[in-house]
Amino acid sequence: MLKRFPLFSATDVDEHRARAQTIIPEIVRLEQLRPGRFSSTVEAIMLGEIHTGTAIASVGHTADLEVEAVGRRTVRLLIPTTSAISISSGARSREILGGGVAGLLPSNPLRLRYTPGHHLVLRIDRDKLDLALQAMDCDAEVDRILDAVFFEPRLPGLQDFAEHLRRLIATIDDKPARVLDQAMFRRAHEQNLVLRLADILALVRERGSTTVGRNSAALRRAVEYIRAYAERHVDLVAMARHAGLSLRSLQILFRANHDCTIVQFVRRHRLMLARERLERGEPETTVAEIARRSGFTHLGHFTAAYKEAFGEQPRQTLQRARRKPDP
Structure with a gap:
C-alpha cells in the first residue's frame, strides 16, 4: 500500500x-x-x-x-x-x-x-x-x-x-x-x-457518545486463534473452546467490537495477508499461490472478494509491485 x-x-x-x-x-x-x-x-x-x-x-x-x-x-x-x-x-x-x-x-x-x-x-x-x-x-x-x-x-x-x-x-x-x-x-x-x-x-x-467496556479476554483469545490459523482451516468450534465461550457469545462479541461476523473477520484478515504478499512483488510467485497461502481455497472467490475490498484485481497489485524499482 x-x-x-x-x-x-x-x-x-x-x-x-x-x-x-x-x-x-x-x-x-x-x-x-x-x-x-x-x-x-x-x-x-x-x-x-x-x-x-x-x-x-x-x-x-x-x-x-x-x-x-x-x-x-x-x-x-x-x-x-x-x-x-x-x-x-x-x-x-x-x-x-x-x-x-x-x-x-x-x-x-x-x-x-x-x-x-x-x-x-x-x-x-x-x-x-x-x-x-x-x-x-x-x-x-x-x-x-x-x-x-x-x-x-x-x-x-x-x-x-x-x-x-x-x-x-x-x-x-x-x-x-x-x-x-x-x-x-x-x-x-x-x-x-x-x-x-x-x-x-x-x-x-x-x-451522545457510545459507551463500551474493555474488549473481553475471550475476544482476544479468539482473535489470537484466528491469526494463528488463518492460513489454514479455522475451526470455529476449536476457536470457541480456546476462547472459553460459546460460538453464539463470541459472535455477539465480534459484532459489538468489530462490526462483523466471525467469518467476515477471518476473511478480512486473510485479504490483508494476501495484499501484503502481493505488494512484495516476488518474481516467482503467482496470484493463485498467494491466495492459497493466505487461506483461500477458491481462486475465483478470492479474486472477487479482493476486488470488492481494494478496488482492483489481485494481479494488478502484483504487476504494479513488480514494476517498482528496488529501494
Whole structure:
C-alpha cells in the first residue's frame, strides 16, 4: 500500500524513532519492547500541508513497539490490518486486534502499543475539520468528542469510512503520477475525507457518545486463534473452546467490537495477508499461490472478494509491485 510514496525505512529502532519524531513531534518516547531484529517501512501521501495537513500513511514494522505521545493538534484515525494496537490514557484503555478495524485516537496524552505487522494512519487537518463541523451546525469541540469516544470502533459510519479510505488507497496505488500530482485531485479527496469524518463526529455529538467496556479476554483469545490459523482451516468450534465461550457469545462479541461476523473477520484478515504478499512483488510467485497461502481455497472467490475490498484485481497489485524499482 502506498509504496509509490516512500517516506523512510529503518533497520534499527533508534533510526525509526528519530525519523518518526521529525514527522510527528508529539512523540516523546518510542521503544522496542523485546530484543531482536528490527526493520520498518513507512509510506505516505500528503493531501494537504506537509507537517499538519491531511495525509495517509502505511506503516509496517517487525517488532513490538511502545509509543508515548502528548496532545495533538491533528486528528488521527488508525487502522491496524495485521498488527494489534492498544492505547491507554490515565485509567482508560482499549485495544483493536487487527483485521482492518478502525479507531480514532483521543487528543489527550496517551501510550500506544503496536504488535509487529502493518497498520494505516489517516491524519486530518484539525482546522479544516473544525470548519466542516461548523458548516454542519455542530458547535462541539473536536477534542471533547475524540476523548469521549476513546478509540471506539463502533461509531456509526466509522467502519464504512475506513473502507472508503482503503478504496482510496487502492485508487492512489493505481493512478498515474500525472493525475496524483494534480493539486485538484488531492484537494478533492482531502475535502471528501474531512467532510465524511466531520459527519461521523457530528452524529456522535447528536446522539451522545457510545459507551463500551474493555474488549473481553475471550475476544482476544479468539482473535489470537484466528491469526494463528488463518492460513489454514479455522475451526470455529476449536476457536470457541480456546476462547472459553460459546460460538453464539463470541459472535455477539465480534459484532459489538468489530462490526462483523466471525467469518467476515477471518476473511478480512486473510485479504490483508494476501495484499501484503502481493505488494512484495516476488518474481516467482503467482496470484493463485498467494491466495492459497493466505487461506483461500477458491481462486475465483478470492479474486472477487479482493476486488470488492481494494478496488482492483489481485494481479494488478502484483504487476504494479513488480514494476517498482528496488529501494
